[in-house]
Amino acid sequence: LELPAGQVVRLRVLNLDNTVTYRLNLPGAEARIYALDGHPIEPRELGKEYWLGPGMRIDLAVRVPAAGQELSLRNGPMRLATLKSTATTEGAGDWPARLPRNPVAEPDLARAETLRFNFEWSAKLAGVDDKGPAKYWQINGQAWDINDKTCADRPIASLKKDGHYIFELRNMAQYLHPIHLHGLSFKVLDSNRKKIIPYFTDTYLLGKNEVARIALVADNPGIWMFHCHVIDHMETGLMAAIEVA
Numbered sequence: 001l002e003l004p005a006g007q008v009v010r011l012r013v014l015n016l017d018n019t020v021t022y023r024l025n026l027p028g029a030e031a032r033i034y035a036l037d038g039h040p041i042e043p044r045e046l047g048k049e050y051w052l053g054p055g056m057r058i059d060l061a062v063r064v065p066a067a068g069q070e071l072s073l074r075n076g077p078m079r080l081a082t083l084k085s086t087a088t089t090e091g092a093g094d095w096p097a098r099l100p101r102n103p104v105a106e107p108d109l110a111r112a113e114t115l116r117f118n119f120e121w122s123a124k125l126a127g128v129d130d131k132g133p134a135k136y137w138q139i140n141g142q143a144w145d146i147n148d149k150t151c152a153d154r155p156i157a158s159l160k161k162d163g164h165y166i167f168e169l170r171n172m173a174q175y176l177h178p179i180h181l182h183g184l185s186f187k188v189l190d191s192n193r194k195k196i197i198p199y200f201t202d203t204y205l206l207g208k209n210e211v212a213r214i215a216l217v218a219d220n221p222g223i224w225m226f227h228c229h230v231i232d233h234m235e236t237g238l239m240a241a242i243e244v245a
């Protein structure tokens with residue numbers, strides 16, 4: 001990409017990889033985060049790196065350096081894109097104002113019901129029997145069967161329409177799970193592994209052995225997929241249905 005020197009440009013980065021979490025970084029750049037997964041946040045420095053799991057999105061603003069210089073957008077040490085600064089007659093650009101927040105209902109934690117979801121290994125590995133697919137993952141003791149067309153009839157949780165809920169997400173293994181919920185946005189509250197500035201999103205990258213809490217208002221009726229965005233985890237069990245009625 002060629003960009004005008006001194007200006008501030010907005011970049012939207014989407015991780016469309018179906019397995020790899022990107023350790024996104026822009027060394028030497030002045031860069032700020034404006035939105036996570038399509039939900040605006042109070043702008044803050046990108047910092048050393050941001051872990052962008054499969055299906056996750058990030059909106060950045062970047063100050064383009066002096067003409068002739070280059071910035072590289074990287075995954076860890078690996079270059080994904082080169083941003084090249086070209087001479088311009090325009091003056092220096094300003095950082096954009098924060099984006100207006102999305103119209104997402106604020107969960108009331110004082111009256112929220114807590115539901116716990118354990119993400120763990122499944123004991124039924126390939127080769128145990130010849131019937132059905134291999135199962136490596138389960139949510140609360142249930143592995144999703146990719147061939148089962150009726151799994152939406154047996155939701156793992158039933159939420160009351162307009163009810164307030166806290167989900168405690170517990171990763172019992174070392175693998176990263178970008179946990180994605182359809183139909184509803186949620187607020188990430190806290191984690192036992194890192195400091196969280198609460199924010200709204202539709203995907204939370206649950207780290208190794210992490211326990212995180214998210215909260216939501218169940219204001220969209222339906223049967224919604226609740227799954228890991230890593231496709232091979234999903235295909236081998238890490239998916240469930242959640243009902244809002």
Ligand SMILES: [Cu+2]
Pocket residue numbers: 175176177178228229230233234238
């Ligand atoms: Cu996963």
